[in-house]
């Protein structure tokens with residue numbers, strides 16, 4: 001589907017007798033990024049969700065799948081992986097959501113999409129999954145990505161990538177715990 005793949009029309013759900021509808025949507029979402037990792041803007045995100053009409057609004061449950069990319073914090077090489085995130089969120093009709101109080105005491109009809117706590121919202125017959133997708137995937141992005149769990153990183157002396165083998169900069173510093181033994185082994189001074 002072109003345009004806004006994550007914008008769901010609720011007419012069929014509201015008209016159906018079962019009050020449950022399954023949707024599988026694929027598309028991209030911008031703005032899912034941390035300093036060292038992101039879901040690339042052009043990469044495909046899959047949302048498999050069921051929408052259920054409940055008393056308070058619409059319950060959206062399902063699974064989000066995406067691929068993340070980043071820079072390994074040890075070797076600075078490419079790191080990537082898959083995100084599979086379960087989601088379960090109540091969306092309330094925007095007009096009926098209780099208006100949260102702002103710091104200034106001003107009351108406004110703002111919600112989660114505006115960066116505040118509270119439920120996600122839908123308007124009329126349209127429910128946009130994008131804010132939920134963005135928030136759910138952002139929470140699962142690795143903040144300190146690694147290319148692999150046992151990445152040895154770079155040599156602190158010469159910068160050689162230790163994944164390619166040792167570099168030859170053998171660190172000559174001895175384990176300090178042995179120096180105490182060396183002292184004991186040193187010839188004792190003549191006390192006389």
Ligand SMILES: [Zn+2]
Nearest residue numbers: 072075147151
């Ligand atoms: Zn690495």
Ligand SMILES: [Zn+2]
Nearest residue numbers: 155158167169
């Ligand atoms: Zn080295």
